[in-house]
Amino acid sequence: MSSIKQIPVITERKGNPLARVFDEFVRFCRSRSLFILHYCTGCGAIELPPAMTSRFDMERLGIQPMVSPRQADILLITGYVSIKTLKRVILTYEQMGSPKYVIGICSCTVNGGMYWQSYATAKKLDEYMPVDLYIAGCMPRPEAVLAGLQKLMDRIHSGEANSWEDYFRNYDYYLGNQQKLFGENWQTPTDIITEAKHYDLIGEGTLGKHTQLLEQHQKPLEALDMRLGHDLKEPTE
Amino acid sequence: MSQELTHWLDDLLEEIEGIKIRRKSSRRVRADVPADALPALLELLQGRAGYIHLSAISCVDWIEDDEFELVYHVWSYESHSLVSAHIRIAREPGVYLSVYDLYQPAGFFERDIHEMYGIHFEGSPNMEKFILTEWDGPPPMRKEFDSEAYVNEHLNWQEYNPPWLQELIAEGGGVIIPPEEQRFSRKKD
Numbered sequence: 001m002s003s004i005k006q007i008p009v010i011t012e013r014k015g016n017p018l019a020r021v022f023d024e025f026v027r028f029c030r031s032r033s034l035f036i037l038h039y040c041t042g043c044g045a046i047e048l049p050p051a052m053t054s055r056f057d058m059e060r061l062g063i064q065p066m067v068s069p070r071q072a073d074i075l076l077i078t079g080y081v082s083i084k085t086l087k088r089v090i091l092t093y094e095q096m097g098s099p100k101y102v103i104g105i106c107s108c109t110v111n112g113g114m115y116w117q118s119y120a121t122a123k124k125l126d127e128y129m130p131v132d133l134y135i136a137g138c139m140p141r142p143e144a145v146l147a148g149l150q151k152l153m154d155r156i157h158s159g160e161a162n163s164w165e166d167y168f169r170n171y172d173y174y175l176g177n178q179q180k181l182f183g184e185n186w187q188t189p190t191d192i193i194t195e196a197k198h199y200d201l202i203g204e205g206t207l208g209k210h211t212q213l214l215e216q217h218q219k220p221l222e223a224l225d226m227r228l229g230h231d232l233k234e235p236t237e
Numbered sequence: 238m239s240q241e242l243t244h245w246l247d248d249l250l251e252e253i254e255g256i257k258i259r260r261k262s263s264r265r266v267r268a269d270v271p272a273d274a275l276p277a278l279l280e281l282l283q284g285r286a287g288y289i290h291l292s293a294i295s296c297v298d299w300i301e302d303d304e305f306e307l308v309y310h311v312w313s314y315e316s317h318s319l320v321s322a323h324i325r326i327a328r329e330p331g332v333y334l335s336v337y338d339l340y341q342p343a344g345f346f347e348r349d350i351h352e353m354y355g356i357h358f359e360g361s362p363n364m365e366k367f368i369l370t371e372w373d374g375p376p377p378m379r380k381e382f383d384s385e386a387y388v389n390e391h392l393n394w395q396e397y398n399p400p401w402l403q404e405l406i407a408e409g410g411g412v413i414i415p416p417e418e419q420r421f422s423r424k425k426d
Contacts, residue, residue, distance in 0.1 A: 083371070084370070084371050087371075107397065110395065110397050111394050111395045111396070111397055112388075112392075112394065116388070116394060117384055117385050117388055118384060118388070119374070119377055119382075119384045119387045119388060120369075120372075120377070122392065123388070123392045123393060123394055123395075124392075124393055124394070124395055127393065136397060136399075180391075181391070181392075182371075
């Protein structure tokens with residue numbers, strides 16, 4: 001017989017008794033309305049049109065393609081990521097609003113796949129950004145893509161898919177790998193450290209020697225000068 | 238008609254000194270010429286035989302012979318035939334003449350070859366970086382550039398061996414490459 005004192009009391013979210021219900025509800029809704037930004041870097045992109053359109057139809061799962069990173073939830077990396085492309089992928093990833101999820105499709109995102117020997121492609125995507133899910137294969141069929149997306153939905157619903165927090169908590173690690181590949185002057189237009197403070201996700205690994213290096217040469221971000229026509233004219237001398 | 242053209246082309250090509258012609262098929266001709274005779278050959282082909290389309294310049298690195306091979310593929314829309322002009326140049330210093338004044342698309346091909354092999358084309362309009370704008374290593378298509386060593390030095394690799402694959406291999410399935418057939422070294426963490 002267990003006395004009433006032995007029943008565990010969940011101390012977090014003490015204030016509102018409905019908070020956990022809301023959390024559950026929010027996670028449910030979040031997992032049922034996913035917009036994907038497909039960054040088609042390699043050959044795996046060819047499996048996405050059938051997955052999106054009438055044959056396999058990922059919209060019945062509530063997943064739709066989206067045009068801009070600001071509005072997207074999932075970043076699909078389909079195929080090998082060349083080092084030039086990786087810079088753009090990281091820019092895109094940092095532009096996305098949290099919570100955000102990354103899926104690496106094809107073997108190339110796991111370890112370089114058949115391009116493992118190439119000087120021009122990055123090998124492990126999860127060294128440069130946190131990856132929620134890999135769908136291995138060369139290339140995975142639309143069924144596998146859909147199965148992977150369903151698995152991601154389950155993980156979002158159960159609250160396990162929170163690797164985006166890892167990017168803020170361990171920013172120094174990711175930045176270090178990026179600097180190793182792109183040089184010490186690497187800087188993105190997004191201020192991750194300020195963002196981490198905003199989300200209250202400063203962890204032990206957020207700041208370190210790599211972020212110090214970044215702060216040394218970081219140029220303050222300035223808004224672009226919005227002018228029409230002026231730059232297009234020939235300089236008159 | 239086509240037979241006549243063939244003879245006519247042969248007669249034309251005989252004008253170049255030191256040329257070796259091999260007929261690969263009815264519409265493909267391979268011509269090996271000394272490096273200094275190539276501009277004259279291309280000028281003949283373009284001006285008098287209608288080979289107005291330079292479809293590609295390819296490059297082969299023969300590191301054992303210490304030579305680069307450049308192959309100029311020119312196509313005629315009139316006779317529907319392709320002439321491949323092969324030349325060899327010394328690997329050092331790796332300099333050759335541009336054919337930009339004959340065929341303008343050559344500018345792109347030469348820029349690409351310059352980037353990938355480090356051959357300098359004199360008179361080419363632009364020898365800037367083309368595709369590898371963010372690459373500052375050696376020209377990567379040269380044979381002495383060891384891509385695998387570069388990868389092992391700069392990038393990490395991870396094994397992909399999930400449980401379901403291990404089960405398959407235990408049952409005798411999967412793709413197993415025996416050690417003596419593994420051609421490449423993989424960096425172990």
